[in-house]
Amino acid sequence: MAMTLERPTTVRPDVVQLATRAAVDDLYAGDTVAAFRAIDAATTDPTETVREWGLTPEQRQVYEAGYMVGFQMAAPELMAEVLELRARLEQAEHDADRYYAEMSRRPAPAEPTASLQTFAELSRTRGEHDRAARHEAAMDRMFPQYASA
Numbered sequence: 001m002a003m004t005l006e007r008p009t010t011v012r013p014d015v016v017q018l019a020t021r022a023a024v025d026d027l028y029a030g031d032t033v034a035a036f037r038a039i040d041a042a043t044t045d046p047t048e049t050v051r052e053w054g055l056t057p058e059q060r061q062v063y064e065a066g067y068m069v070g071f072q073m074a075a076p077e078l079m080a081e082v083l084e085l086r087a088r089l090e091q092a093e094h095d096a097d098r099y100y101a102e103m104s105r106r107p108a109p110a111e112p113t114a115s116l117q118t119f120a121e122l123s124r125t126r127g128e129h130d131r132a133a134r135h136e137a138a139m140d141r142m143f144p145q146y147a148s149a
Contacts, residue, residue, distance in 0.1 A: 055063060117125070120139075123132035140147040 120132040120135045123129070123135060
């Protein structure tokens with residue numbers, strides 16, 4: 001025997017739609033797969049016309065049961081999305097740590113000055129021999145201890 005959620009006819013239309021009633025009847029009849037598919041089809045947007053404060057206790061029970069069934073059906077997809085977002089966040093944090101470490105890494109030590117040319121040598125390379133001579137004379141005056149080196 002199929003049970004329905006009938007209530008006395010009132011001035012306002014029934015909150016529980018006919019398709020939802022048929023799905024609940026199938027659920028009570030024992031065909032759960034067809035019932036869940038019918039409930040899913042009948043309640044594509046359950047919050048569109050349902051105002052929870054306007055439901056009777058029996059209707060509220062059916063509404064909450066449908067909500068929980070829908071939530072349980074969507075839980076694996078939601079968990080997969082959460083896990084994907086968590087993995088992307090961990091990768092972004094790892095990249096940020098790597099970039100920060102690279103940014104704050106000490107610079108390479110400067111090359112020893114012995115391998116670099118002096119200003120006088122650079123001036124001679126450019127063809128400015130008199131400027132190189134003036135620079136060497138100034139250096140010899142300022143640092144006489146290195147004049148012979």
